[in-house]
Amino acid sequence: EDQVTQSPEALRLQEGESSSLNCSYTVSGLRGLFWYRQDPGKGPEFLFTLYSAGEEKEKERLKATLTKKESFLHITAPKPEDSATYLCAVRSQRNQGGKLIFGQGTELSVKP
């Protein structure tokens, strides 16, 4: 069974305090690992897709990396506007219809 587990569930940072979020996955043939950002009362918004171990992608203060078992979302010098829930999802070889399997999310709070 395909599974995605995110940690920690919640993370509180001071502005400028860098940290990382973890996404561990077990899938039968990874066909893509996705990171989304979700603001309160809104739908998830796409950030990155990673396909193979060793791949990295960056966007502003965010950098996503991928190994064969997990992905990290590194946040460098975060600002209060980075506060949101970050969701990790995978698409596997087994999944029909292109659907994504999501983790529970990490709620990030950045205080000024």
Added chain:
Amino acid sequence: NAGVTQTPKFRVLKTGQSMTLLCAQDMNHEYMYWYRQDPGMGLRLIHYSVGEGTTAKGEVPDGYNVSRLKKQNFLLGLESAAPSQTSVYFCASSYGTATNEKLFFGSGTQLSVL
């Protein structure tokens, strides 16, 4: 460009009542999905559709029905609502099954069943 639009945004039902959630997308996407989001459970797939006139079950389909009569619309029905169906419902769409196809989400419907 509206993207994915869900209606209604909020709804309160009594146990046993029925309702339909509407999802509309204007991106000419082939694939559409209904997820529910519950605290600590993440997003779980209810039903999905790979094209007009087709539907399939996801992880948690019980108690829900769907229809895709038009390419741009995907309807989620609750025939007899139960308190366990209190949740936030998200519709999503994508072009197809290519590996890099990301899902675009609507803003959600918050449903309470009393």
